[in-house]
Amino acid sequence: MAEIDRMLQANEEWARRFPGSKPVRPARRVAVVACMDSRMPLFGMLGLEIGDAHVIRNAGGVITEDTIRSLTISQHVLDTREIVLVHHTECGLMATDDVSFADLVEQATGRRPPWAARAFTDVDDDVRESMRLIRESPYLLSHDVRGTVYDVGTGLLREVA
Amino acid sequence: MAEIDRMLQANEEWARRFPGSKPVRPARRVAVVACMDSRMPLFGMLGLEIGDAHVIRNAGGVITEDTIRSLTISQHVLDTREIVLVHHTECGLMATDDVSFADLVEQATGRRPPWAARAFTDVDDDVRESMRLIRESPYLLSHDVRGTVYDVGTGLLREVA
Numbered sequence: 001m002a003e004i005d006r007m008l009q010a011n012e013e014w015a016r017r018f019p020g021s022k023p024v025r026p027a028r029r030v031a032v033v034a035c036m037d038s039r040m041p042l043f044g045m046l047g048l049e050i051g052d053a054h055v056i057r058n059a060g061g062v063i064t065e066d067t068i069r070s071l072t073i074s075q076h077v078l079d080t081r082e083i084v085l086v087h088h089t090e091c092g093l094m095a096t097d098d099v100s101f102a103d104l105v106e107q108a109t110g111r112r113p114p115w116a117a118r119a120f121t122d123v124d125d126d127v128r129e130s131m132r133l134i135r136e137s138p139y140l141l142s143h144d145v146r147g148t149v150y151d152v153g154t155g156l157l158r159e160v161a
Numbered sequence: 162m163a164e165i166d167r168m169l170q171a172n173e174e175w176a177r178r179f180p181g182s183k184p185v186r187p188a189r190r191v192a193v194v195a196c197m198d199s200r201m202p203l204f205g206m207l208g209l210e211i212g213d214a215h216v217i218r219n220a221g222g223v224i225t226e227d228t229i230r231s232l233t234i235s236q237h238v239l240d241t242r243e244i245v246l247v248h249h250t251e252c253g254l255m256a257t258d259d260v261s262f263a264d265l266v267e268q269a270t271g272r273r274p275p276w277a278a279r280a281f282t283d284v285d286d287d288v289r290e291s292m293r294l295i296r297e298s299p300y301l302l303s304h305d306v307r308g309t310v311y312d313v314g315t316g317l318l319r320e321v322a
Contacts, residue, residue, distance in 0.1 A: 003191040003214075004245045004307045004320070010208020011318040018316030024253055026199040030164040036215040036231055038187040043202040047171020053164075054197040057218040059231035066227035069276050070197055070220035076265050078253050084165045092185055092239050104237050111299045115230050138272045146165045155179030157172040159165070 022051030024078065030054070031074040033130070034086035035061035035093075039152045042086065046157070054080055060093040061086060062118045062126070063133040072139045083134060085147035086157070087127050093119045123149050127160040183212030185239065191215070192235045194291070195247035196222035196254075200313045203247065207318070215241055221254045222247060223279045223287070224294040233300045244295060246308035247318070248288050254280045284310050288321040 031054040034042055042048065042055055056070045074080045096104075101117035120126040127147035134145045147160045192215040195203055203209065203216055217231045235241045257265075262278035281287040288308035295306045308321045 002307070003189050003243045004309070006189075007207040007209075007245060008309075008318060008320065011206060011316075014206050014208070015316040015318075021314045022200050024198070024200075024251055024256075028164050028167075031197070036192070036217045036235065037185070038212050038214050038216070039183050039185075040216075041204040041209075041211055043204065045172060045175050046168040047175070048168075048202075050202055051199050053199050055199070055201075055218050056197045056220075057216050058227050059217075059234040064227040064230075065276055066219050066225040069225075069274070069278065072266060072274065073220040073253065073262070073278060074197065076269060077257055077262070082164045084168060090185055092234065095185075096238055101234070101238070105233060105300055108237060108302060109300055113230070113233065113300050115226055117230065117234060139266055139270055139274050141269060146163070148165070148169075153182045155172075155176040157169055157176075159169065 019050065026051065026053050026078065026080055028052045029080045030082040030084060031056060031071055031080045032084045032086060033061055033067060035059065035088055035091060037088055037091065037152070040086065040088060040150060045150065054078070060091060060118050060120065060126070063130045068137050068139060075141045081142040081144060083145040085127055085130050085145065086150055087123050088150040089123065089152050091123065093117065094121060094123070124160050180211065187212065187214050187239065187241055189213045190241045191243040191245060192217060192232055192241045193245050193247060194222055194228060196220065196249055196252060198249055198252065198313070201247065201249060201311060206311065206316070215239070221252065221279050221281065221287070224291045229298050229300060236302045242303040242305060244306040246288055246291050246306065247311055248284050249311040250284065250313050252284065254278065255282060255284065285321050
């Protein structure tokens, strides 16, 4: 069975227990920016309820033009004001570097990507760099950002100073 | 209390019940691309367990260069092969359009964003457009993509043909 068919089946059970709709504006006025890593169920990890927060995720949880687009919509259209970053230990982007990754893709597909993987070596430094990029964005209404690292081995979240 | 402090507090409870670590490679070899909407707890909605799937989210769940970057890393570095798209009803991006949004940001910040909001009017069409963009990407190893729309009023997921 394709994974999507398993998901559609599981969703039938979810819909039977569905607690009801919520407003489109996040109740806690916060947007979370996190890595796509499969070991981070953000609602459970952060104590979020349905309707509480926007959740933006990509490889690494890094700040790209698309992250800024999403945060700008989150703030201007849907009234969020806080931003929380969630990077994590043992990230796949710490196991490669931008040149090796471009080589890998070129060897497999014959095409070298014109964009960088955004690999990094120190997760705390990458959180600080992400905070810097958010503070410098001229499109946001609020630059209230704090960053964290999630330990995928213990489940503990730690703030980065 | 800042929202992040509430999250750090809730996380202490999560870590006490933490079920243990999982491998970095997603067990079900699937990447989900979804909207950032606060009403979509994807793990619960789709029956996902920790370690099952990559989760990529942005405003609209649209396919941008950053979405392709994340999917390319997901497939080449971490071995996923299926892609599942999750758009939803009552999306904030159906309540605006690209010109009105740029006007709004320019009025509030004095700066007009050089990127588009990626607003849309028909959610099924936008899912089909996203599937088309994924099928056309030269960097992916697998173009096995299927798309869905989640009803935020009923909790039901529906596949888009």
